[in-house]
Amino acid sequence: MLCGAVCGHIAVMSDKIYCLIDCNSFYASCERVFRPDLKHIPIVVLSNNDACVIARCSLAKKLGIKMGTPYFQIRDELKRLGVQAFSSNYALYGDLSARVMASIESLVPRLEVFSIDEAFADLTGIPGSPEAMGRMIKEHVFKCTGIPVGVGIANTKTLAKLANHAAKRWYKSTGGVLDLRDPDRRNRALQYIEVSEVWGVGRRLTEKLNMLGIEKAWDLAQYDAWSIRKMFSVVLEKTVRELRGISCIDLEEVAPPKQMICTSRMFGQRQYMFSAVAESVASYTARAAEKLRAQHSLCQVMRVGIQTGMQGPPEERYSNGAILNLPYPTDDTRVLVQYALHGLKHIYREGYGYAKSEILLMDLKQRGEYSMDLFQPEQSAGADRLMSTMDSINRKFGKGMLRPARITAQPGWAMRRELMSQSYTTRLDQLWTVRS
Template sequence: MAESVLALIDCNAFYCSCERVFRPDLAGRPVVVLSNNDGCVIARSAEAKRLGIAMAAPWFQVRELAQRGEVAAFSSNYALYGDLSDRVMRTLGTLVPRLERYSIDEVFADLAGLPEPLDALGHRLQARVQKWTGIPVSVGIAGTKTLAKLANAAAKRWPERTGGVLDLRDPVVHDWVLKHSPIEDVWGVGRRLAARLRGEGVTTAWELAAQDAWSLRQRYSVVLEKTARELRGLACLGLEELEAPRQTICSSRMFGRRQYQFGALAEAVASYTARAAEKLRAQGSLCRTLRVSIQTGMHGADEARYANAALLNLPVPSDDTRVLNDYAQSGLREIFRDGFGYAKAEVLLLDLYGRSEVAADLFASAPDPAATRLMATLDAINGKFGRETLRPARIPRDPAWQMRRDLLSPRYTTRLDELWTVG
């Protein structure tokens, strides 16, 4: 049986790197990206970190630096980030046959059996992604997923020594990195768990690996037991090339400003339903139950507070945007109350079924073939020309309720009217 060899390829400061692809003038400058409604910092370039800007720092604390030109700040541009993420993944697929996409900026790769020296392959992956997409990446190579994640973190921490690529399969390198990696660097060890472990004298990855695995299971969880085993080089987590279908699908946003009219909420709910239905079709599922909810701001002392939700059961499971929106709108009419300033709406799809499961149910009607073809055409057009190319008539092009994104960069790769121009 071939030895397990995995790589974790991670885009460096991904959101900031995406903004730099079409802005070469930002090279070497501090860059930050803000959360929904320009609330706080969610991504920082290395230069921004050195400037002392903290993760989750409120925008008002950073605004003065931006106004003085000491930092470039951007609203979250999810259309751009999503498209560049897809390009990175396709580029990696030209050199590695088996990939597991872990997040928008991380992917595991199976390197077992590849003839090329893996350190050289790591640098070739790095160079190709940089050349084809403009996104810098780091590569961690090891025998387990947990070690590959740790190798990636070490490659970023010591770029002068590693060049952004680190192979942990060498026992000497493995031991040195584990002894010099704080417990917080270990995959799956969050802040609270790290505090508990430190209270027991476990401060590094090396010390966690040395713990008795069965004792960790009894005192903490089977997850931490597997983590310790993986740190020792025993693979407990395999590569998952196909993402498991979600059991629920949620689409929700805070509004850019308080909304008082039913019409504005109806537009928002229609938009969120369309996005949720698109995700539903992408995984080949149908929805039997839908939940729509609205709420006011829940923290302002001067605001009247109200929150409510409606649960709606569909007689026939569906992935048709029109059907799902009809039910969502009826639920909204049921729970809407005048006189409140609404801050958020949410659409949640529940009770999801695979298409084959519904077809096997003698008491359920099969999905309408014409509707299925229509939705497939809708998704194909939006997939090729951008998600907003075709949309329900209820959704305006520039709604008043949309997120506040005052610092939004152009969607260079997904909107014809926002293509990159030179000069």
């Protein structure tokens, strides 16, 4: 598909049909799936350590609850309003996300999982009405998972994103599904939608565009694409052309491997013992190693970091990190944990209350796609088999079933999750039960 200035000054209207499926208030919707008693109850979901609001259902939004509001500031107000608060249950959200994507994938020829609650589908060539197909996807996902979704359809991915936004915004007239392939309908929608709602246009870019008189998505679509490229970037130029119906961004069915992998969490409470901080470092390293193996990469360099609380109440503050060069590219949890703990010993200082540790895997190499140094050692076949076996057991019997001996099942440094729901789909002892 040719793309205006990006492809040799030739502009052609796209004959592609893209569809964006976006879960409605995903975290809050997940909490409702196994709690039908919450159907008409406002719900908010809290960030790590129950710090602040990161998700709200539509009822909570109508009550004026803002994203990012610290929980301790509104705890009493939430109770007064009858709002149900939940700690983040990432195991539940991740599992339901996988089920949503699998249900969509069963209906479409090509799918790009864009985030935990969004996916682009290619409807090009599917017989019948794309809007009817969108409604079928919406009904199928809800029937299979209990998660409500909105569907936006257009000739470009950027317009499909806007169509999805408009479908939710004008739900009474759209029913949660909107097709913007018709030029007149597309232009009317662009004239109503703020430029800040355009995919990739953040707060700072919105401010700069407003200074140019670009306030609506329509204004951006009408602006000279070459000028946008000179003033901003080729990425925003592509956005302009996509708003005009010229496809410049295709589906990415396979996500590219990450160039760095970071695992980090705030502790549930300050930690003053080396043993507790070391256990957190080992745990985060093991998790990062799982992610590394999942994308078939090996790590050559890693960084371990620790810090005290850097804001809030006055206290002694300290932050440090260590870069560690590994003897060979590896995904072996045992090797990574060994080096991470070695680095921790060099940066750890007694007498501080630590609030966070972090593991960063860098200089990642794809298996089979890099040249080995003739004199450099390499990971053994036995280590490969061991890691593969460990991952298989953990996938079958549950996360953390096999883990380094240093890591305990219920660590004292774990995040606060006092309001967390059950892991209805990932733990045998917390399966959903129905009583007659």
